Amino acid sequence: MKKILTYSLLLVVLAVAGVFFFVFYPRTPIITGFSAHSVCSCHFVAGRDQASIEQNDNDIDIISKAKNVIDEEGLSVTSSIFGLRKRKAVYRQGLGCVLLGLDGARPVSLDAPPRRRLSDTLYWPYGKKENFVKNEQVQSVIDGAFDHGTEKVKNTRAVIVVQHGKIIAEQYAPGFGKDVPLLGWSMTKSVVNALYGVLAQQGKVDITQPVGLAEWAGDERKDITYSDLLRMNSGLEWTEDYGSISDATKMLFEANDVSEVQRKKPLAFPIGEHWVYSSGTTNLLAGLLKSRFSTLQEYLNFPYSTLFDKIGMTSMVMETDLVGTFIGSSYGWATPRDWAKFGLLYLQDGMWNGERILPEGWVQYTKTPAKGSDGDYGAQFWLNEGHEYPLSPKDMYYCDGYQGQYVYILPSQDMVIVRMGLTGYPEFAADEMIAGVLEALGEGD
DSSP states (O other), X not given: OHHHHHHHHHHHHHHHHHHIIIIIGGGHHHHXXXXXXXXXXXXXXXXXXXXXXXXXXXXXXXXXXOEEEEETTTTEEEEEETXXXXXXXXXXXXXXXXXXXXXXXXXXXOOOOOOOOOEEEEETTTEEEOOOOOOHHHHHHHHTTSOOTTOOSSXXXXXXXXXXXXXXXXXXXXXXXXXXXXXXXTHHHHHHHHHHHHHHHTTOOOTTSBOOOGGGTTSGGGGOBHHHHHTTOSOBOOOOOSSSSOHHHHHHHTOSSTTHHHHTOOBOSOTTTOOOOOHHHHHHHHHHGGGGSSSHHHHHHHHIIIIITTTTOTTOEEOBOTTSOBOTTTOEEEOHHXXXXXXXXXXXXXXXXXXXXXXXXXXXXXXXXXXXXXXSBOSSSEESTTOSSTTSOTTOEEEEXXXXXXXXEEGGGTEEEEEEESOOTTTSOHHHHHHHHHHHTTOOO
């Protein structure tokens, strides 16, 4: 009997060890990588304290088990889980945080991009002066988007409603405010759309042309255009899964060059015919931008001088990988008010204070449904053409990020609505909030 118990116990131990080494252990670099980067950016970019970050932003399944150590003097965060697989993220002023490589690789040397200040004499959104006209009915609606008391369900951090170029309602959760940058996650994909729009306006790119990668020259991939990539219609193989070791998680938490993962993928579908949501595609686009500049520093400065500071997104930080490529799929930080300005740029058909930032027709191109997306996706923007939001206007289109980061653009109402938080649908009912705002303004169905 004792032998049977001993063997049974041994089998259990071996089973647990097998699960640990074959299932859990391979995931540890992703777990600690996520944790280190999250704590680093939330602390050094957004200025938040470690306890708040760990209790909220890192309160995700096994991620919450990671131990994080902040080095204030060294401007870094080191994370480990059960003492294993330490990962380190370092902060660089004006550049945000970057995760050091599994192979010990460190980031290329870059200078912080020069930034402009907002005008003290112009009104928002063009300057610092405020002339907001609060609508109490709309304010009441957005108050319902927030948790109250000890409730922790909706997890909304910020909501702003802008109509006719003015903020008519605005609210923040405790610990947040108009000057606290928040991570847009996949809303950053829409920023990559804008960067290509700026290049098109400058006459430096024709998105209908093949991208011209040398390593694709010998196969069918040579015919993939910039537009195919912008619309997620490239046909390239990709797995977008954040609950496992996948293309997406390996790219964000293990790769030194985030553009390389998608670049090396074969075709899985005919070019231009099949829609697959792919963060790798966006990072490939971010990497392809480099070829338009003679130096890496010029590439780094480009978004700030031609887009962010042009439209007053002075809080915006777009983080890079180790080789200096913008992580356009995921890592754009800005205050909610600055995210609202980004929405206004598109609402105003690419114009900003009398200057054309995006070419004529670019916004229409952006809103045109991608083939195979059932009307849900355009060019790095989501669409309500397929009526994903049945209570909201069909012409609405939007930036959409993990955990419910949204910039909604409503052309028929001349409106932008920004919502940022930690919970998406169904806990946070965005469609109902939008419908409530329109009803409060007498503009609902």
